[in-house]
Amino acid sequence: MDVQEYEFIGVAQRNGVATITMNRPEVRNAINDKMRAELIAAFDAAGADKNVRAVVLAGAGKGFCSGGDISGMRARLDAPAGEVAFNGWKRQGSTHRGVAAIHDIGKPVVAAMNGGAFGLGLDMALACDFIIASRDAKMAMSFIKRGLVSDGGGMYFLPRRVGLARAKELILTGRVVEAEEALALGMIDRVVEPEALPDAAQAWAEELSQGSPAAIALTKAILDKTFESSDSAIFALGREAQAICYTTAEHRSAVESFLNKTSK
Structure with a gap:
């Protein structure tokens, strides 16, 4: 910055x-x-x-x-x-x-x-x-x-x-x-x-702030809407956010690290 x-x-x-x-x-x-x-x-x-x-x-x-x-x-x-x-x-x-x-x-x-x-x-x-x-x-x-x-x-x-x-x-x-x-x-x-x-x-x-920046930003944005939204609306926002998270480098790295540890 x-x-x-x-x-x-x-x-x-x-x-x-x-x-x-x-x-x-x-x-x-x-x-x-x-x-x-x-x-x-x-x-x-x-x-x-x-x-x-x-x-x-x-x-x-x-x-x-x-x-x-x-x-x-x-x-x-x-x-x-x-x-x-x-x-x-x-x-x-x-x-x-x-x-x-x-x-x-x-x-x-x-x-x-x-x-x-x-x-x-x-x-x-x-x-x-x-x-x-x-x-x-x-x-x-x-x-x-x-x-x-x-x-x-x-x-x-x-x-x-x-x-x-x-x-x-x-x-x-x-x-x-x-x-x-x-x-x-x-x-x-x-x-x-x-x-x-x-x-x-x-x-x-x-x-x-240790987690994935994308996951943190998306989670925060959805939680801020929780009290004004229906359960189905929050579920839909979560589904969309998760699809984005699947594509991030942080998710890929975390999954690969987990799999590598468990495969040994």
């Missing part, structure tokens, strides 16, 4: 894992338009690079991501009344492209949640396949506190993690959830000590 220079995003690669770091620590990595565009570019680059097998999404400094940048909220309030809705519609399209870049990449994505993840920041973590958090992490679906709805996919992702009733409670109250409760609820998957977070996220990403 060619490490491109970004203003608000850091990218590092080690052992097949690209760590993409939101880098505005002075505002707890609040997302502005340029950071969003750079995040999309970084995920697209990771997705296209055959040397990248998994991605870790992290936040610089003391927090994961505090949500949308307050300057964007101020600009929205200052816009002429007749332009507010259309401007908001356009901005939402950009937000959704950013979340889709995280969710749709055909490689495992681990969110390394250090510190706070609020509003859109939590939505983005939920868009990842897995979340590992430091013990001092805190998170909240804080949109309701601003008179807003979750606009970064949280209303899609959160019920799939914690169930519908619990998701409603968390979204409608906007209350702060600490790491241990989040783990018990299923909002996140693992909790580690703060100093262990970077290495633990790296190691888990490496572990998740």
Whole structure:
């Protein structure tokens, strides 16, 4: 992966894992338009690079991501009344492209949640396949506190993690959830000590990405459709995916290795 220079995003690669770091620590990595565009570019680059097998999404400094940048909220309030809705519609399209870049990449994505993840920041973590958090992490679906709805996919992702009733409670109250409760609820998957977070996220990403890249990408794409699809639709997608896997070098190598071992 060619490490491109970004203003608000850091990218590092080690052992097949690209760590993409939101880098505005002075505002707890609040997302502005340029950071969003750079995040999309970084995920697209990771997705296209055959040397990248998994991605870790992290936040610089003391927090994961505090949500949308307050300057964007101020600009929205200052816009002429007749332009507010259309401007908001356009901005939402950009937000959704950013979340889709995280969710749709055909490689495992681990969110390394250090510190706070609020509003859109939590939505983005939920868009990842897995979340590992430091013990001092805190998170909240804080949109309701601003008179807003979750606009970064949280209303899609959160019920799939914690169930519908619990998701409603968390979204409608906007209350702060600490790491241990989040783990018990299923909002996140693992909790580690703060100093262990970077290495633990790296190691888990490496572990998740040892299989055939084609099999991983196809499996992830099908599993992401499971709750919206019938059994027959999932079976059909699996059949098509398996036909593709039959043609891959990884499958051929694995079968030949197995046969050679058993024939001795």
